[in-house]
Amino acid sequence: MDLYSGYINKLIDELAALPGIGNKSAQRLAFHIIGMSSARVNRLAETIRNAKEHVTFCKVCQNLTDEEICPICRNPSRDNSVIMVVENPRDLAAYERTGRYNGLYHVLHGAISPMLGVGPGDIRLKELLERLRGEEVREVIIATNSSLEGETTAMYISKLVKPTGIKVTRIASGVPVGGDLENIDEVTLLRALEGRTEL
Numbered sequence: 001m002d003l004y005s006g007y008i009n010k011l012i013d014e015l016a017a018l019p020g021i022g023n024k025s026a027q028r029l030a031f032h033i034i035g036m037s038s039a040r041v042n043r044l045a046e047t048i049r050n051a052k053e054h055v056t057f058c059k060v061c062q063n064l065t066d067e068e069i070c071p072i073c074r075n076p077s078r079d080n081s082v083i084m085v086v087e088n089p090r091d092l093a094a095y096e097r098t099g100r101y102n103g104l105y106h107v108l109h110g111a112i113s114p115m116l117g118v119g120p121g122d123i124r125l126k127e128l129l130e131r132l133r134g135e136e137v138r139e140v141i142i143a144t145n146s147s148l149e150g151e152t153t154a155m156y157i158s159k160l161v162k163p164t165g166i167k168v169t170r171i172a173s174g175v176p177v178g179g180d181l182e183n184i185d186e187v188t189l190l191r192a193l194e195g196r197t198e199l
């Protein structure tokens with residue numbers, strides 16, 4: 001039975017299709033949006049459109065940014081001889097929140113998963129290797145998640161990078177198995193970083 005009008009149902013469906021939003025939350029959000037002033041709804045719609053139109057990938061680290069090179073890569077006080085490889089921008093944000101990592105990043109936008117048909121060519125690995133050729137890097141810290149996909153990706157990267165002579169390390173497994181970095185507290189993240197081991 002359709003409880004609501006087609007428009008509301010459509011809105012609920014769109015919201016429910018977003019990650020982490022179940023049907024109940026989608027309903028709550030939909031009713032909230034309907035109750036908002038037209039000006040606020042327009043601003044929200046415009047903000048979403050603008051973000052989609054202008055946000056692109058940093059040419060260096062592949063993080064999301066609306067400039068050619070992101071503020072982290074542009075920051076001259078960061079140590080550009082260390083690159084931390086993460087799966088997604090949320091993981092980068094998690095390490096940035098610790099405020100204690102001063103190197104650069106590389107965002108893969110995924111992890112290798114033979115089961116899901118995600119191969120090395122489907123994540124931003126080529127960009128990492130190009131970077132390593134061009135820059136004076138002394139250490140690559142692999143901070144992919146400790147899931148099967150994250151470990152597979154870490155091994156793959158290690159095999160590619162080690163022959164170049166650059167030191168390759170892996171964050172310690174203080175990070176729970178299968179745990180997403182973004183959900184882990186800062187103390188644990190720092191401990192994992194400090195306890196990293198050479199691969």
Ligand code: ZN
Binds near residue numbers: 058062063070071074
């Ligand atoms: Zn960048």
